Amino acid sequence: MKFLVVGGAGYIGSHMVQHLLRAGHEPVVADNFSTGYRSALTGGRLVELDIADAPALDRLFADEHFDAVFHFASFIQVGESVVEPGKYYQNNLAATLTLLQAMVRAGVKNFIFSSTAAVYGDPEYVPIDEDHPKAAINPYGRSKWMVEQILEDFDRAYGLKSVCLRYFNAAGADPEGQLGERHEPETHLLPLILQAASGRRASITVFGRDYDTPDGTCIRDYVHVADLVAAHALAVDYLQAGGVSTAFNLGNGQGFSVQQVIETARQVTGQDIVVGEAPRRAGDPPRLVADPRRAYTVLGWQPRFASLEQIVTHAWNWEQKYPWH
Template identity: 80%
Template structure:
């Protein structure tokens, strides 16, 4: 099969490209490199309709993978226009280009942020959708557009609602590297590597066993395996749908720090700060639906495996 991966130079997108190539597929990558790292790809912004049309005219794609979204919640609150322009309006441009080219299968990177503050955990796909920031709203709006495009134009899609993607390529060829970095595990490993003096723990007074927030961490390789199953499902005629992607078990901030200490053998200094506004005590996925319908099973479900692969990357490609 031949696939177009938009946003293929980013953290998850680059791992997906590797997964597709390893599976024997033909892949074209487009990226504007606003948040990704330079690699062989077609440089364009998905807001550029003529450029997209040129790509679709040159290649026949069986499906499109869409990873080209901005992802920082805090930034979305401060700059909502940036998020609605890229995550929503540019996605609409991409969908229209797909329709003009007759490409009607899309795997979309959505987010658990569509649910907002959880009313219950673990969170299943039927949980009310009440996003509390522009990032989450942009993802939920796209999901609703996809539903409308299915009914009107026959464009089939699978929206994958990520919880906390983490880890790195088990082969050590790829890893996580954002600037600025906002994700917990790479921040902890930066402290272990001596690139930052301390890791801040925001709140130790939550209603959890150790008082710190609990989140559902899913290995990036397992995340990409779910995308492969999702595109196969679409190409076999599956109906448009959405799935949660998580391990179904939560780990607290303190447990992640403890795992990093075990894996790295380093002393990781922590400092405490008050709770951040909008941080719920627990965010854990009910992923039983994707397991049942697509047969997905995480291969790297243990926290120590996730941390080990991320640490191998941190050591192999140290920052200057």
């Protein structure tokens, strides 16, 4: 099948392109390279465009027939979204609406959306299932939840079918070492820890050791990027088979504390990682853990790389290749 992968030069998008190529599909990558990297593309045809550019999208859809569109072209930094909400609503919401309208004009019926557990806000209960109240506490999470609501309306009005995949903490790297995580600036815990292990940064900071958790540090649900993209492929199969528009949580269903991640990184890397201490950050709940059973049952998805050691090992193999070209 032929797929459009918007944001296909980013962290998860590039792994998606690689997964589709390995499965024998034809991915077309659309990216404006605001945060992505040309060197992250392992194949597929590249169309350099911004999804806010409606005429460019119309030309693309006129020239190509796509079986589905994968959307990875969102800004993802929670802290930045609080300081610059307009940037997030413009790109994550308005530009996505432009893409959806172009799909409707072209008659493209299947859409796989990279959403987030941030739509839930502070959890009322853990593990979090898909029916948990949606109460995002920052513009990043709100922008994603707004798109999810638009997708419900577009299904009713235009028959556009969608699957929203609510990631918990995406982590790890291609098990074969071709691809991995790189953001500028980097804000995710695991790559920051591994940068400290490799000497690219002097230390990492733990924000709060007084949470109501076994070791006092926050607990998060880390899901391997290879498992994430496998779920996207299954989501397309689900829609192609006539599945209704819906959402799925993607996580391991178990949480690991910040301290556990640090200790595992020390074991994997053999390096002493210098750790600094700081007070809690506003808006950091003690526990965020997914209930992924709906994805298991409906999509037939099962994480292959569920152990923290596997996730850290693959990420470390990638970090050791720095600088990337």
